[in-house]
Amino acid sequence: MQDRRSPFFATYYLIILFVLYFPLGILFLFSINDGVIFAFPLKGLTLHWYQDMFGNTELLQAARSSLLVAVASSVAATALGTTAAIALLRFQFKGKTPFVALALVPLLVPYIILGAALLILFAGLQVERSLWTVMIAHTIVSLPYALLVIMARMVGFDKHLEEAAADLGSTYGYTLRRVILPLIAPAILAAWLVAFTVSFDEFILASFLIGRRPTLPVYLLSQMRFANRFPQVVAMTVVVMLASLSLVLLAQWLQRKGTVSTQVAPAGQIARLPGFEDISFQVEGVGKSSE
Amino acid sequence: MWVNPVSEQPAAIELIDVSKRFAGQEAVQAVNLAIAQGEFFSLLGPSGCGKTTTLRMIAGFEQPSQGVIRLLGEAIHDMPPHRRNVNMVFQNYALFPHLSVFENIAFGLKARHVPQTEIRRRVVESLDMVRLPGLEDRKPAQLSGGQQQRVALARALVNRPAVLLLDEPLGALDQKLRKEMQLELKRLQREVGITFVYVTHDQEEALTMSDRIAVMNQGRVLQMAEPRQIYDYPATRFVADFIGTTNFIDGRVISIESGMATVALDGLGTACVPDQTGLVAGQAVTLAIRPERLRLAASPSLDQANHLAGVLEEIIFVGNDTQYLLRFEDGARFLIREQNRSPSAGGTGYQAGQTLYANWSPAGTNVLLE
Numbered sequence: 001m002q003d004r005r006s007p008f009f010a011t012y013y014l015i016i017l018f019v020l021y022f023p024l025g026i027l028f029l030f031s032i033n034d035g036v037i038f039a040f041p042l043k044g045l046t047l048h049w050y051q052d053m054f055g056n057t058e059l060l061q062a063a064r065s066s067l068l069v070a071v072a073s074s075v076a077a078t079a080l081g082t083t084a085a086i087a088l089l090r091f092q093f094k095g096k097t098p099f100v101a102l103a104l105v106p107l108l109v110p111y112i113i114l115g116a117a118l119l120i121l122f123a124g125l126q127v128e129r130s131l132w133t134v135m136i137a138h139t140i141v142s143l144p145y146a147l148l149v150i151m152a153r154m155v156g157f158d159k160h161l162e163e164a165a166a167d168l169g170s171t172y173g174y175t176l177r178r179v180i181l182p183l184i185a186p187a188i189l190a191a192w193l194v195a196f197t198v199s200f201d202e203f204i205l206a207s208f209l210i211g212r213r214p215t216l217p218v219y220l221l222s223q224m225r226f227a228n229r230f231p232q233v234v235a236m237t238v239v240v241m242l243a244s245l246s247l248v249l250l251a252q253w254l255q256r257k258g259t260v261s262t263q264v265a266p267a268g269q270i271a272r273l274p275g276f277e278d279i280s281f282q283v284e285g286v287g288k289s290s291e
Numbered sequence: 292m293w294v295n296p297v298s299e300q301p302a303a304i305e306l307i308d309v310s311k312r313f314a315g316q317e318a319v320q321a322v323n324l325a326i327a328q329g330e331f332f333s334l335l336g337p338s339g340c341g342k343t344t345t346l347r348m349i350a351g352f353e354q355p356s357q358g359v360i361r362l363l364g365e366a367i368h369d370m371p372p373h374r375r376n377v378n379m380v381f382q383n384y385a386l387f388p389h390l391s392v393f394e395n396i397a398f399g400l401k402a403r404h405v406p407q408t409e410i411r412r413r414v415v416e417s418l419d420m421v422r423l424p425g426l427e428d429r430k431p432a433q434l435s436g437g438q439q440q441r442v443a444l445a446r447a448l449v450n451r452p453a454v455l456l457l458d459e460p461l462g463a464l465d466q467k468l469r470k471e472m473q474l475e476l477k478r479l480q481r482e483v484g485i486t487f488v489y490v491t492h493d494q495e496e497a498l499t500m501s502d503r504i505a506v507m508n509q510g511r512v513l514q515m516a517e518p519r520q521i522y523d524y525p526a527t528r529f530v531a532d533f534i535g536t537t538n539f540i541d542g543r544v545i546s547i548e549s550g551m552a553t554v555a556l557d558g559l560g561t562a563c564v565p566d567q568t569g570l571v572a573g574q575a576v577t578l579a580i581r582p583e584r585l586r587l588a589a590s591p592s593l594d595q596a597n598h599l600a601g602v603l604e605e606i607i608f609v610g611n612d613t614q615y616l617l618r619f620e621d622g623a624r625f626l627i628r629e630q631n632r633s634p635s636a637g638g639t640g641y642q643a644g645q646t647l648y649a650n651w652s653p654a655g656t657n658v659l660l661e
Contacts, residue, residue, distance in 0.1 A: 160385035163352055166372040167379045168399030168450065178398070182389050 062219035073138035074195035081146030115208035130211035142195035153187030193251035293325035301364035303486035309358030336507035378447035386431040393427035582628035584655030592650040
């Protein structure tokens with residue numbers, strides 16, 4: 001086994017970082033470049049592309065549409081994912097295995113096929129294409145993510161907790177409210193954030209199913225033809241990129257927090273996990289206020 | 292329905308012909324139990340013997356495939372767990388990790404809409420009872436295993452159940468803490484006067500705490516009696532072997548005379564045993580003798596009617612005891628246990644390879660018919 005600090009691994013790691021972040025850095029650079037030609041050297045620094053962007057009503061309209069679709073589809077997918085996860089892991093019913101398989105299929109089907117299929121379906125049903133049809137498609141594709149995130153959390157917590165609640169005189173509804181949902185809350189939030197991100201920058205399904213009002217990715221691509229507007233598009237992508245990045249980081253942080261703070265110390269020893277004290281302190285504050 | 296003949300109270304828990312099948316497997320087979328009010332009752336057996344399934348049927352987490360379960364005379368086997376007036380202490384405690392100690396203990400009272408002020412009073416009272424005052428605001432993860440155990444107890448007892456069910460609650464604790472908690476549990480049970488049904492695979496634990504023990508194996512109750520009775524007069528070879536250590540030796544009854552039977556031990560001589568069950572000559576029996584009822588000596592002892600000669604194979608020093616392994620002519624071995632009453636730095640005076648006698652009295656012999 002080679003030493004992890006060896007120059008080989010360090011170089012390897014730096015190359016990966018470069019490949020990942022160099023294009024994004026370029027994007028950022030040209031969003032503040034005073035000129036419409038994408039070539040070095042930069043002409044000078046400016047923020048007027050951002051200014052133009054915020055003055056472009058079509059662009060803002062598209063961003064608002066995307067936001068709307070993303071919020072609606074992620075809420076729907078998370079609600080479905082939560083109920084499905086509870087049903088799948090806590091109740092016995094027929095057709096469980098096919099249900100899971102079917103729910104996860106959208107992960108495997110290429111979006112272009114799913115998009116074409118939904119287009120034909122909506123046409124056949126004489127449903128007019130609109131943000132609604134995009135929302136339905138996005139709900140379908142983000143459901144598997146939500147389901148997997150929540151199921152992972154449900155598997156991680158002790159079934160006996162639900163039995164203990166029932167044993168203490170709690171009805172199933174009360175157990176759901178006071179035990180199950182609080183324990184999977186971080187996962188629900190994480191699932192929602194993932195679903196939101198999936199929807200927000202999704203292009204293929206949206207371009208098949210969009211009506212008169214485009215979503216942001218569809219609009220951005222349509223603007224590529226106009227060289228003088230392109231720097232605005234670049235500015236918008238930088239904004240979206242930063243927003244997505246912070247959402248993903250938030251989702252990960254929430255999920256990690258969820259797993260640490262609800263861990264029960266192994267019997268016979270006091271839990272002193274590194275970084276545990278401050279987290280439990282936060283959670284404790286929440287617990288007190290609900291008393 | 293079983294009714295206590297002295298107090299005329301119905302049984303706290305009564306199981307009538309209760310069976311449980313999982314996917315064709317008989318986990319519990321036709322179990323009949325009547326546990327008196329205020330009794331400390333243990334279900335003892337190896338893992339997979341059906342003791343936990345029995346407990347879970349009383350709690351309501353499993354439905355019996357057949358049979359009746361009564362709580363204070365009322366049939367409860369069709370009720371969901373939250374409507375049964377019993378509470379359980381889980382093996383891994385199952386404390387709610389997101390709730391404080393106070394909220395954990397208050398959980399059952401809140402679920403049953405007990406007024407706020409009474410909740411506070413009862414939670415504080417139950418924390419005192421398990422000797423954990425002042426820990427209300429901690430989270431379960433901030434407690435030691437022993438403390439979590441006490442919170443689990445308080446959370447169950449605060450509801451004042453008719454019966455407290457305990458599923459190997461001390462299994463996760465270390466040896467020393469376990470001993471402490473055994474006495475503590477017994478004290479608690481005396482104080483609150485609640486019926487305890489205690490599941491364990493630890494025979495010493497069951498003997499220490501219980502008023503009565505039911506020994507289970509393969510889904511059946513093999514013997515149900517007080518600890519002394521179970522230890523001194525195990526009903527079957529399994530019970531004798533599972534509870535403590537026992538030496539077995541097969542033989543055949545030769546004659547019976549005034550309550551004493553003479554048994555021929557296949558080629559090793561004869562032994563004199565008490566006849567409690569109405570033995571008949573010619574009957575095959577197994578003698579079960581506890582290691583501590585045997586005395587090792589260089590010669591047959593005069594006051595201990597029975598003796599067998601063998602070669603000392605091994606001397607095992609275990610601190611408070613010294614154990615000897617004596618091998619007989621036919622290859623069978625007896626374990627003999629003698630207390631170390633004084634320091635014996637120079638050894639015991641016996642050496643491996645010596646021919647010695649295992650002596651015991653007829654009263655120290657248990658006769659098994661199998």
